Amino acid sequence: MAFVSQSHRAPNESYTFASRPRPVENRSKYREPPSEQTHSNYGNIMYDRRVVRGNTYAQLIIPTTAQPDPVEAQRQQENRRRAIARKRAREQFRPSTPEALQGRKHIDVQTELYLEELSDVIVATDVECQTDAFLDKPATPLFIPAKSGKDVETQIEEGELFDFDREVQPVLEVLVGKTIEQSLEEVMEEEELACLRAQQRAFEELRNNELAEVLRLQEQERRRSEEKGRRIAQQKEVLKKEKETAEKIAARAYTQQYLADLLPAVFTSLRSHGYFYDPVEKDIENHFFPWLMAEVNNSLEKRYTARELLDTIIHDVTRKRLKMFKELETQ
Amino acid sequence: MAGCLIDPSRAPVAFGRRAVPQLFEELQQPEADRRLRALASLCDLMHDPERIYQTVNGGFLEQLNVLFEDEDSSVRTKTCELLHLMTAHSIGRQALLSSSLLPPLSQLVDDNSSSCRRNVHRVLNRLTLLPAGADALLTLVPKLMLKLRGEEGEEEEEEEVQVLLLSTLSSCSRLDALPALASDGVSLLGHKLSHRSPNIRREAAAVLMALSVCEDGKLQVCEESLLPVLVNLLHDEDIEVQANAAGVIMYTVIITTGKKQCLYLDVIPILLELVSKEEEEEEEKKKKRKSRKALVMYSLRALTALAEAPDGRRRLLEQLPLLLRRSEATEEDHDIRRDAQTAVRVINWRP
Numbered sequence: 001m002a003f004v005s006q007s008h009r010a011p012n013e014s015y016t017f018a019s020r021p022r023p024v025e026n027r028s029k030y031r032e033p034p035s036e037q038t039h040s041n042y043g044n045i046m047y048d049r050r051v052v053r054g055n056t057y058a059q060l061i062i063p064t065t066a067q068p069d070p071v072e073a074q075r076q077q078e079n080r081r082r083a084i085a086r087k088r089a090r091e092q093f094r095p096s097t098p099e100a101l102q103g104r105k106h107i108d109v110q111t112e113l114y115l116e117e118l119s120d121v122i123v124a125t126d127v128e129c130q131t132d133a134f135l136d137k138p139a140t141p142l143f144i145p146a147k148s149g150k151d152v153e154t155q156i157e158e159g160e161l162f163d164f165d166r167e168v169q170p171v172l173e174v175l176v177g178k179t180i181e182q183s184l185e186e187v188m189e190e191e192e193l194a195c196l197r198a199q200q201r202a203f204e205e206l207r208n209n210e211l212a213e214v215l216r217l218q219e220q221e222r223r224r225s226e227e228k229g230r231r232i233a234q235q236k237e238v239l240k241k242e243k244e245t246a247e248k249i250a251a252r253a254y255t256q257q258y259l260a261d262l263l264p265a266v267f268t269s270l271r272s273h274g275y276f277y278d279p280v281e282k283d284i285e286n287h288f289f290p291w292l293m294a295e296v297n298n299s300l301e302k303r304y305t306a307r308e309l310l311d312t313i314i315h316d317v318t319r320k321r322l323k324m325f326k327e328l329e330t331q
Numbered sequence: 332m333a334g335c336l337i338d339p340s341r342a343p344v345a346f347g348r349r350a351v352p353q354l355f356e357e358l359q360q361p362e363a364d365r366r367l368r369a370l371a372s373l374c375d376l377m378h379d380p381e382r383i384y385q386t387v388n389g390g391f392l393e394q395l396n397v398l399f400e401d402e403d404s405s406v407r408t409k410t411c412e413l414l415h416l417m418t419a420h421s422i423g424r425q426a427l428l429s430s431s432l433l434p435p436l437s438q439l440v441d442d443n444s445s446s447c448r449r450n451v452h453r454v455l456n457r458l459t460l461l462p463a464g465a466d467a468l469l470t471l472v473p474k475l476m477l478k479l480r481g482e483e484g485e486e487e488e489e490e491e492v493q494v495l496l497l498s499t500l501s502s503c504s505r506l507d508a509l510p511a512l513a514s515d516g517v518s519l520l521g522h523k524l525s526h527r528s529p530n531i532r533r534e535a536a537a538v539l540m541a542l543s544v545c546e547d548g549k550l551q552v553c554e555e556s557l558l559p560v561l562v563n564l565l566h567d568e569d570i571e572v573q574a575n576a577a578g579v580i581m582y583t584v585i586i587t588t589g590k591k592q593c594l595y596l597d598v599i600p601i602l603l604e605l606v607s608k609e610e611e612e613e614e615e616k617k618k619k620r621k622s623r624k625a626l627v628m629y630s631l632r633a634l635t636a637l638a639e640a641p642d643g644r645r646r647l648l649e650q651l652p653l654l655l656r657r658s659e660a661t662e663e664d665h666d667i668r669r670d671a672q673t674a675v676r677v678i679n680w681r682p
Binding site: 182192197204 | 636
C-alpha cells in the first residue's frame with residue numbers, strides 16, 4: 001500500500017518522478033490504532049518532493065553531462081524500452097471501444113458543437129448528519145475446540161507406568177560401559193605407544209652408546225694402523241739410510257786403502273819423472289849455466305886469442321933470432 | 332530409527348561385525364557431511380584393535396585412496412586422522428606400508444589445510460616407529476627437508492608440525508643418513524638448534540646426532556661450525572636437549588677435526604661437570620634418571636674420545652679421580668660403570 005511511484009535520481013541528471021494513479025482507499029470499519037499508513041496518506045507539502053521550491057530559474061534544466069556515460073545511456077534506453085512495452089501492454093488490456101458495426105467507421109469528432117448546457121438548476125437543500133463514533137473492537141474470545149469422541153477411563157496400578165529412575169538403569173549401564181570401554185581402549189593404546197617409544201628410546205641410547213664406542217675404536221684402529229704404516233715407512237727409511245751410510249763408509253775405506261799406496265807411487269813416479277824440482281836449481285840450470293858457459297867460452301876464447309897472439313909473437317921472435325943466428329953463422 | 336541422530340557429528344553404527352563394512356559403504360556417499368559423520372564414527376571404532384584387524388583384512392584400506400582427493404578439506408583431515416589412529420597399532424602400520432596409500436598420502440604434505448598437514452605428519456611419524464616404515468619414507472626425506480626449509484622462510488607453521496617433522500627425519504636418518512645429508516640437512520638443522528622451543532631444539536639435536544653417525548656428517552658438523560652452538564646447548568635447562576647435544580658431540584669428536592675443535596672450545600670441564608652432577612641429584616627425581624643416564628653415557632663417551640688426543644689426555648689425567656669414582660662398584664648402573672672404566676683405560680693408555 002506504499003506509494004506506487006518511481007522516483008529515481010541518477011547522477012548528473014534532473015530529478016524525475018512518476019506516480020501511478022490509484023483509487024481512493026476505503027476506510028476500515030473500525031477505528032484502528034493510528035498506523036504509519038495514515039502518515040503516508042497526507043504529508044506536509046513543504047516536504048513533498050513533487051512541489052518545486054525556490055527559484056525556478058536556478059533549476060537545472062538540461063543535464064550538463066558533456067559525455068554521456070555509456071552505461072547510463074544504456075540504462076536509459078532500457079528504461080525507455082521498458083516504458084514502451086508497458087504502454088503497449090496497457091493498451092492491450094484496456095477495454096477499448098467496441099468495434100464499429102458493419103459498414104460503419106469510427107471517426108474522431110469534436111463534441112463541443114453537440115454539448116448542451118444544463119440550464120435547469122434543481123433546487124437542493126443541504127442536510128447534514130453525523131455518524132456515531134466507531135465502537136472499539138471487543139477482545140477475541142479464547143478458542144476452545146469442540147469436544148469429540150467418547151470419554152473412557154482406565155485404572156493404573158502402582159508400578160505400571162514408566163518409571164524413569166528404574167527404566168534408565170540398563171540404558172545408563174550400557175552408556176557408561178561403552179564410554180569406559182572406549183576410554184580404556186584409548187588409554188591402553190596411548191600406554192602401548194608410550195611404552196614402545198620408551199623402549200625404542202632406551203634401545204637407541206644403548207645403541208648410540210655402543211655405536212659411538214665402535215666408531216671410536218674404528219677410528220682408533222684406523223689411526224693406529226696409519227701410525228703403524230707411518231712407523232714402518234719411517235723404519236724402512238732409516239734402514240735404507242743406514243745401508244747407504246754403510247756403503248758410503250765401505251766405499252770410503254776402500255778408496256782410502258786404494259789411494260794409500262797410490263799416492264807415494266804417484267809421487268815417486270812423478271818425482272822420478274822430474275815433476276818436482278827446485279826452482280832455484282832450475283833457474284840456475286836454465287839461465288845461469290848457459291850464461292856461465294858462454295862467459296867461460298868467452299874468456300877461454302880470449303885466452304886462446306892471447307895465446308895465439310903470443311905464439312905468433314914467439315914464432316916471429318924465434319924466426320928473427322934464427323935468421324940472425326944464421327947470418328951470424330954465415331958471417 | 333528416529334533417534335539415530337542424537338549426536339549430529341556421528342553416523343549410526345551397526346551392531347557387531349556389520350559396523351565397519353557399513354560405515355565404509357557410507358563413505359561412498361556423495362554428500363560430504365555423511366562421509367564426515369561416517370569417518371568420525373570410524374575414528375571412534377578404530378581404537379579397538381579387533382576393528383582394525385577387521386578393516387585391514389576386509390581390504391577396506393584401499394577405499395581411503397579416493398578420500399585423499401576429496402574436495403572437502405575436513406574429509407581429508409578426518410581421513411588422515413583415521414589413518415593416524417590405525418597406525419597406533421602394529422597391524423595398522425604394516426597394512427598401511429603394504430598398501431598403495433603412501434604416495435597419495437605423501438602428496439597431502441602439501442595440502443592447503445593446516446590441520447590436514449598436521450595429521451599427515453602424525454601418520455608419517457607413527458609409521459617411522461617401524462624400521463620398515465622409516466625405510467619406506469627414505470624417499471620422502473628430501474621433500475621433508477624442503478618442507479622444513481620452507482617453514483623457516485615463512486615464519487614457521489606450528490611447533491607440533493615441526494616437532495613431528497624433525498622426529499620423522501631423525502627416525503629416517505638413523506636408518507640411512509645419506510639422503511638427509513645430501514639435501515644439506517646439517518646447516519638447516521644448525522638453524523633449528525637455536526630455536527626457542529625446547530621440543531624443537533631436542534628433536535633437531537636428535538636428527539643431528541643421527542646424521543653425525545656417518546663420517547661425512549661429522550665432517551659437515553665440523554665445517555658448519557656447529558660445535559659452539561652444541562656446547563651452548565650443553566647448558567640448556569632441558570635435560571634431553573643436553574643429552575642429544577652431548578650425543579652429537581660424542582659422535583663428532585671421534586674424528587680428528589672434531590677433537591681439535593672441541594679442545595679449542597674447552598669442552599672437557601663442561602662434560603666433566605655433567606658427569607659429576609648426577610651424584611648430587613642422585614635421590615631426587617628418579618624419573619629423570621633415565622635421560623640423565625643417556626646424558627652421562629654420552630658425556631663419558633665423548634670424554635673417552637677426547638682422551639685419545641694427547642692434549643685432552645693431559646688435561647683429563649688431572650681429573651682422573653672423578654672418573655675413577657664413576658668406574659667403581661658404587662655406581663649402580665652397569666652401563667655407566669663400564670663406560671667410565673673404558674674412559675679411565677683410555678686416559679691411562681701409554682704408547
